[in-house]
Amino acid sequence: MRPGTGSRRVAGGLTTPDGSPVEVRRSARRTRTVAAFWEDGTAVVAIPARFTAAQEREWVHRMLAKLHRQGERKAAAGRRRPATDEALAAHAAQLSAKYLGGRSTPASVRWVSNQNSRWGSATPAEGTIRLSDKLRPMPQWVIDYVLLHELAHLLVASHNAAFWKLLEAYPETQRAKAFLEGVSFATSRGLHNGDAAASPAGTGELPGDWPGDID
Incomplete structure (x- = not known):
């Protein structure tokens, strides 16, 4: 100046x-x-x-x-979404530390493209977690819920009271469950191309083979 x-x-x-x-x-x-x-x-x-x-x-x-x-x-x-398996594993470690006291330590966490009946799955005996790549366009809080769901399964294998107790710490659990249920319902009815019921997050058309559950 x-x-x-x-x-x-x-x-x-x-x-x-x-x-x-x-x-x-x-x-x-x-x-x-x-x-x-x-x-x-x-x-x-x-x-x-x-x-x-x-x-x-x-x-x-x-x-x-x-x-x-x-x-x-x-x-x-x-804040980019975890695009690679390495980034997804690192994000899983952060979620475990924040919501599960760091007790869930998977041996591997990866995206998969052949999981058409589940949003996510885990094998506690091997410590492995797999997320459907159809989750990628969804809001991060939904992806985090599915990832936490599988992290919790490494600690409690079944969907019992102790399992759901682990997920109470995550504030978006009920919201994310409702979101995924809405997506599954819309997909099963063949709703797509901008139908409000078909895409709760405004993600557009939903392929007919999208998963409908979490293992």
Whole structure:
């Protein structure tokens, strides 16, 4: 910024939610617009030089909130679904640690394309887990439920009370079960091509051989 065009100052005591410093820049050239951006780890809010102190406070807080929302969206976009078997296994370990105390430790976790009657399956004796690749377009919270379901089977083989107790820690269990039941019901009725009942997540047409259960 050249001399005479404005001023800069660090907003004393004001930080972003993650603790980053905030700098307010007043510009004589800026007359009607306000901007916010990151620069070398500092949140910069650029405002017109004519703003009063009250206007500055209002717009700084407003633009910092906007920066925070943008950061959350970018973070969400950056969280990719586990596409490979290696990524799926790593994700399974994270879910086990978070919801099962790390007690479920599969020997292998992999996507399969030949599983047309089950969303997922597990072999406790071998410590192996398989997920149908037809889960891939579904919401991550549904995939996580199926993966946790199979992780729980490595600890409790049957669908008894102890098994379902393990899944109580996952907040989306009932929602995911209802989602998969809806998909299975719609598929069995041949509903597709945008029918609301056929695609609870707006995933589009459902092939007729989609699985209908979890082992």
